[in-house]
Amino acid sequence: MKIKRERENIQSELGSSSPSVKITQGKWLVRVGITVGVISLIIISLRSLNNNQGYQGPSSIPIQSENIKQEERQEFERCLKAAESGDADAQNKLGLMYYHGEGVTQDYTQAVLLFRKAAEQGYAKAQYNLGNMYYAGVGVQKDHTQAVLWFRKAAEQGTDRAQKSLGGMYYYGEGVTQDHTQAVLWYRKAAEQGYADAQYDLGYFYQEGLGVTQDYTQAVLWYRKAAEQEHAEAQFNLGTMYYHGESVQKDHTQAVAWIRKAARQGLKEAQQALKDLGESP
Numbered sequence: 001m002k003i004k005r006e007r008e009n010i011q012s013e014l015g016s017s018s019p020s021v022k023i024t025q026g027k028w029l030v031r032v033g034i035t036v037g038v039i040s041l042i043i044i045s046l047r048s049l050n051n052n053q054g055y056q057g058p059s060s061i062p063i064q065s066e067n068i069k070q071e072e073r074q075e076f077e078r079c080l081k082a083a084e085s086g087d088a089d090a091q092n093k094l095g096l097m098y099y100h101g102e103g104v105t106q107d108y109t110q111a112v113l114l115f116r117k118a119a120e121q122g123y124a125k126a127q128y129n130l131g132n133m134y135y136a137g138v139g140v141q142k143d144h145t146q147a148v149l150w151f152r153k154a155a156e157q158g159t160d161r162a163q164k165s166l167g168g169m170y171y172y173g174e175g176v177t178q179d180h181t182q183a184v185l186w187y188r189k190a191a192e193q194g195y196a197d198a199q200y201d202l203g204y205f206y207q208e209g210l211g212v213t214q215d216y217t218q219a220v221l222w223y224r225k226a227a228e229q230e231h232a233e234a235q236f237n238l239g240t241m242y243y244h245g246e247s248v249q250k251d252h253t254q255a256v257a258w259i260r261k262a263a264r265q266g267l268k269e270a271q272q273a274l275k276d277l278g279e280s281p
Helices: 046-051 058-084 088-100 108-119 124-136 144-155 160-172 180-191 196-208 216-227 232-244 252-264 268-277
Strands: 021-025 027-031
Touching: 058 088, 088 108, 088 124, 108 124, 124 144, 124 160, 144 160, 160 180, 160 196, 180 196, 196 216, 196 232, 216 232, 232 252, 232 268, 252 268
Parallel strands: none
Antiparallel strands: 021 027
């Protein structure tokens, strides 16, 4: 698995996997590891909000689709006026509309241009979005050094996703010299804001002793925080720690309960673990 950057609406897996760590008890159970490299702009799109209205019946689909397009165009025109006056929030939103093709023909180059305008005004969300575009090479030539620059600007303003992304860059040495200690520092900043993906990754660092002294108690603490937010990988890893009694009393019931939660979210490693343990889904 890979250290996850935030997923909201647009997701595109880009990174490479680190080796999984296997743990034994009868059959093999696979401990889920770290991931990095998912482009994710800070956005809840107009289309996704409208699509949550539910199924209205066959006759309503063309009307609903036309209404969505009209609403998107109206929002685009509103954002365009505000963006032209220098409003950084509107510039960022307009960039997102160009990215998604909402209310306008999809154009990644225009998206980058607008993110840059807002980012240069110090707008943290746009700085993070621009970093993602450089990381993925979408609308601009891929450049991890530039990605780090913009992630850092947003991270220093407290944007949790940017903090986690910057941590991922340090973890893999993308655009910066590899430095697990710096990776942990930035993951911790995001984790302390309650960001579940960062809490999970910080737990993994403690479990494996990456950038920190190995500490199963801290691993359990951070896995639990993420698991309680329905983070499937954290639920699975917390279950394996109960199974093996790592910093917690060995507890088969708790182990199965957490692994089952992960399995029911579709995590294949958890589903296989339940089979290996002879437990129901």
